Amino acid sequence: MGSFITLTTDFGLKDSYVAAMKGVIYSINPEATVVDLCHNIQPQNIRQAAFVLNTAFSYFPAYTVHIVVVDPGVGTDRRSIILKTPAAYFVAPDNGLLSYVLEPFQLPSLPDYPRARLVPPLRAFALTRPEYWRKPVSPTFHGRDIFAPIAARLSLGTVASALGDEIDTLCILDPSSPASRGNIITGHIAHIDIFGNLISDIPERLLPPAGQSITIEFAGAVIRGLARTYAGAQGPVALPGSSGYLEIALDRDNAAAFFKAGIGAEIRVISGVNNG
Amino acid sequence: MGSFITLTTDFGLKDSYVAAMKGVIYSINPEATVVDLCHNIQPQNIRQAAFVLNTAFSYFPAYTVHIVVVDPGVGTDRRSIILKTPAAYFVAPDNGLLSYVLEPFQLPSLPDYPRARLVPPLRAFALTRPEYWRKPVSPTFHGRDIFAPIAARLSLGTVASALGDEIDTLCILDPSSPASRGNIITGHIAHIDIFGNLISDIPERLLPPAGQSITIEFAGAVIRGLARTYAGAQGPVALPGSSGYLEIALDRDNAAAFFKAGIGAEIRVISGVNNG
Amino acid sequence: MGSFITLTTDFGLKDSYVAAMKGVIYSINPEATVVDLCHNIQPQNIRQAAFVLNTAFSYFPAYTVHIVVVDPGVGTDRRSIILKTPAAYFVAPDNGLLSYVLEPFQLPSLPDYPRARLVPPLRAFALTRPEYWRKPVSPTFHGRDIFAPIAARLSLGTVASALGDEIDTLCILDPSSPASRGNIITGHIAHIDIFGNLISDIPERLLPPAGQSITIEFAGAVIRGLARTYAGAQGPVALPGSSGYLEIALDRDNAAAFFKAGIGAEIRVISGVNNG
Numbered sequence: 001m002g003s004f005i006t007l008t009t010d011f012g013l014k015d016s017y018v019a020a021m022k023g024v025i026y027s028i029n030p031e032a033t034v035v036d037l038c039h040n041i042q043p044q045n046i047r048q049a050a051f052v053l054n055t056a057f058s059y060f061p062a063y064t065v066h067i068v069v070v071d072p073g074v075g076t077d078r079r080s081i082i083l084k085t086p087a088a089y090f091v092a093p094d095n096g097l098l099s100y101v102l103e104p105f106q107l108p109s110l111p112d113y114p115r116a117r118l119v120p121p122l123r124a125f126a127l128t129r130p131e132y133w134r135k136p137v138s139p140t141f142h143g144r145d146i147f148a149p150i151a152a153r154l155s156l157g158t159v160a161s162a163l164g165d166e167i168d169t170l171c172i173l174d175p176s177s178p179a180s181r182g183n184i185i186t187g188h189i190a191h192i193d194i195f196g197n198l199i200s201d202i203p204e205r206l207l208p209p210a211g212q213s214i215t216i217e218f219a220g221a222v223i224r225g226l227a228r229t230y231a232g233a234q235g236p237v238a239l240p241g242s243s244g245y246l247e248i249a250l251d252r253d254n255a256a257a258f259f260k261a262g263i264g265a266e267i268r269v270i271s272g273v274n275n276g
Numbered sequence: 277m278g279s280f281i282t283l284t285t286d287f288g289l290k291d292s293y294v295a296a297m298k299g300v301i302y303s304i305n306p307e308a309t310v311v312d313l314c315h316n317i318q319p320q321n322i323r324q325a326a327f328v329l330n331t332a333f334s335y336f337p338a339y340t341v342h343i344v345v346v347d348p349g350v351g352t353d354r355r356s357i358i359l360k361t362p363a364a365y366f367v368a369p370d371n372g373l374l375s376y377v378l379e380p381f382q383l384p385s386l387p388d389y390p391r392a393r394l395v396p397p398l399r400a401f402a403l404t405r406p407e408y409w410r411k412p413v414s415p416t417f418h419g420r421d422i423f424a425p426i427a428a429r430l431s432l433g434t435v436a437s438a439l440g441d442e443i444d445t446l447c448i449l450d451p452s453s454p455a456s457r458g459n460i461i462t463g464h465i466a467h468i469d470i471f472g473n474l475i476s477d478i479p480e481r482l483l484p485p486a487g488q489s490i491t492i493e494f495a496g497a498v499i500r501g502l503a504r505t506y507a508g509a510q511g512p513v514a515l516p517g518s519s520g521y522l523e524i525a526l527d528r529d530n531a532a533a534f535f536k537a538g539i540g541a542e543i544r545v546i547s548g549v550n551n552g
Numbered sequence: 553m554g555s556f557i558t559l560t561t562d563f564g565l566k567d568s569y570v571a572a573m574k575g576v577i578y579s580i581n582p583e584a585t586v587v588d589l590c591h592n593i594q595p596q597n598i599r600q601a602a603f604v605l606n607t608a609f610s611y612f613p614a615y616t617v618h619i620v621v622v623d624p625g626v627g628t629d630r631r632s633i634i635l636k637t638p639a640a641y642f643v644a645p646d647n648g649l650l651s652y653v654l655e656p657f658q659l660p661s662l663p664d665y666p667r668a669r670l671v672p673p674l675r676a677f678a679l680t681r682p683e684y685w686r687k688p689v690s691p692t693f694h695g696r697d698i699f700a701p702i703a704a705r706l707s708l709g710t711v712a713s714a715l716g717d718e719i720d721t722l723c724i725l726d727p728s729s730p731a732s733r734g735n736i737i738t739g740h741i742a743h744i745d746i747f748g749n750l751i752s753d754i755p756e757r758l759l760p761p762a763g764q765s766i767t768i769e770f771a772g773a774v775i776r777g778l779a780r781t782y783a784g785a786q787g788p789v790a791l792p793g794s795s796g797y798l799e800i801a802l803d804r805d806n807a808a809a810f811f812k813a814g815i816g817a818e819i820r821v822i823s824g825v826n827n828g
Contacts, residue, residue, distance in 0.1 A: 004306075010746075011746060013588075014592035015590065015604070015743070015745045016604050017745070017794075018588075019587060019590060019608045020607070023608060023609075023611030023613075024611050026612065030556075033302065035299070035302070036289075038289075038290070040289060043747055044804050053292075055292050056292035057299075059300050059420070060299035061302055072783065073783050074782070075780065075783055076783045138793075144794065193290070194288035229350060229351030229415045229416055230348075230416060231350065241416060242293075242416050242420065243292075252320050254319075309578065311578070313568055313571040314565075314568045328567070331568050332568035332571045332575060333575075335571075335575030336579065337575075470563060504627060505626060505627030505628065505692055506692060507625050507626065508628070518690035
């Protein structure tokens with residue numbers, strides 16, 4: 001009953017930071033099941049963390065609590081928050097980490113960008129009740145001292161409104177990528193996986209329907225048409241990846257090394273007339 | 277009661293692929309205990325994965341379900357299978373990943389090598405019941421959409437025969453290494469561990485009995501006799517390692533770096549007359 | 553009820569060694585919750601392991617069993633032990649790994665340094681009951697064959713005295729760092745985290761009280777005063793880190809790379825008169 005907690009951080013696994021968070025969680029809720037979602041986000045790369053979180057959180061049981069800590073502003077006055085969606089809880093600093101989670105809800109941007117206004121059924125809470133935190137709170141490790149205990153309380157069934165004050169806006173990342181203009185979609189590489197597959201921020205639903213011609217331009221190369229699998233391809237292929245985004249890959253080889261491309265590189269999709 | 281599930285993949289831990297599989301498993305069986313066996317197999321190295329799986333699976337409780345996903349053929353017509361042994365279940369693509377698990381059962385090779393015929397008490401099933409899979413099935417991520425849900429069903433007690441059609445052959449890897457000829461055994465390095473220990477595919481049971489002289493030839497070096505531990509050795513030593521295979525090591529140093537040797541390098545064991 | 557077990561090793565995660573230990577634990581206590589504390593200790597670096605263990609173990613529930621395996625002497629006559637403190641159990645080779653855990657108890661050094669005499673409420677036991685070990689015991693993997701089964705027994709409630717013979721001394725590391733002389737504290741870098749923060753062995757409690765001037769000398773640089781957070785700093789800062797030790801950091805940058813400094817590098821703290 002809501003006793004799953006996942007962790008997404010840029011803490012890596014060479015230190016004991018992740019273990020300290022788990023120790024705090026288990027000390028409050030010994031029955032929790034704590035799962036590493038990803039700890040190898042580039043240091044302080046909020047956008048990559050937001051993207052990677054979005055590729056996996058929805059596979060977890062309903063009401064899982066997802067802690068996300070990529071937090072260059074730790075110890076400053078940036079807010080710490082709980083976001084409650086119909087399917088899950090998120091506990092994170094309010095710095096844009098939940099942008100991809102929020103996207104399907106089509107939040108209205110506010111004049112004071114980068115803030116957006118929450119719409120039902122979303123609810124959010126600023127963490128304002130220190131009595132639920134671990135003491136003393138380290139100014140450099142809110143993951144252990146604030147986010148972990150708050151997530152543990154949520155997993156025990158404490159209502160979010162008891163843990164903070166309701167708020168009606170959240171920070172979001174610049175939503176200008178991907179951008180569509182005419183028959184061209186311009187996106188960027190959001191993540192590179194262990195195989196060297198280059199995963200863009202262009203969701204599969206933006207791609208032209210089957211039967212239309214499609215051309216992908218990336219790093220000086222031109223790829224015509226979409227593949228379905230990696231196996232058997234000659235040279236680079238573009239395909240809708242398992243996470244729901246367009247990706248560039250090489251069969252049994254490393255596309256990132258081949259293209260010498262990194263996170264942030266531009267990718268363009270040009271859709272044309274029916275070739276049929 | 278069969279609620280343990282292990283994961284062996286070449287997915288690494290820098291992405292969310294492993295987490296997505298765990299989310300799918302927990303969504304079907306919230307009581308499962310999911311354990312990482314190894315995720316750092318070289319990309320697409322089926323033989324290494326088969327070897328590493330074999331060094332650890334037998335330590336888990338009886339009826340543990342072991343998912344193994346190193347799957348260069350994902351999305352092609354290669355079969356997906358369940359293997360049931362007296363001690364465990366395995367869920368994997370049918371591409372040789374279970375070769376070391378099968379070895380003690382001495383399967384007869386078939387004329388259509390690389391296939392082998394199953395013998396009792398082994399049973400295997402081709403995964404042919406999409407109603408037990410996650411939908412839609414990504415053509416590039418059967419680990420999440422087929423293997424994870426099937427393993428979760430097994431862990432809940434669903435019988436394997438309900439999840440697929442029984443088959444009587446499985447794909448195995450070329451069994452020609454190690455090879456014995458006269459007093460010489462020729463094998464290859466199957467895995468290099470974090471200490472740089474070079475672990476061969478020559479099982480301890482093939483080594484000459486204590487009291488016989490033994491010489492190991494590797495990468496131009498000649499090592500006489502077997503050591504028992506790493507500690508205190510001068511120069512490279514050969515010893516029966518903790519996984520049951522002959523390995524080459526350096527006390528408190530990295531033998532792989534010393535020998536500049538990689539997976540697949542040849543190693544020879546020459547047994548001689550009693551030196552007594 | 554004492555069913556948590558953590559693992560701290562230099563085994564990394566590229567092999568199946570950690571998984572084999574977990575399999576052994578779960579085979580004895582299927583209800584245990586096993587948590588990775590850290591597996592990326594430098595090979596055979598006992599001091600680093602002792603330090604990292606100390607930065608995280610205290611966040612776990614009371615009576616957690618902490619297995620620590622950095623064991624260059626495996627298979628020699630070094631002892632294997634259980635340490636029982638009022639808050640936790642530790643299972644490890646007797647080679648100094650528990651030095652930081654022992655520090656608050658101020659053990660008297662013995663003439664036969666590096667041994668120290670235990671004081672109440674501490675109790676320790678040499679593992680002398682092979683009937684509780686996995687057989688056969690590999691001479692190179694006591695983690696799997698001795699420490700894991702013993703920890704599993706402790707987690708089930710077996711009393712430590714049933715698993716070994718009580719002993720009254722333990723091996724400790726050279727306690728000469730950090731050293732105070734006059735107004736100067738000389739310490740060393742004990743660990744470098746994934747962000748490149750340089751974490752020293754100088755505990756926060758040795759630092760001068762707020763209001764006194766403080767100067768840190770490190771790698772040719774002079775840092776005046778202590779920061780509270782990473783955010784917003786220009787150039788290198790020194791601050792009491794989240795683990796309770798003085799650390800050197802760069803805001804959103806890698807201090808270890810900047811200083812080209814490694815574990816063991818010297819750091820000096822000079823406290824002066826009140827600047828007020």
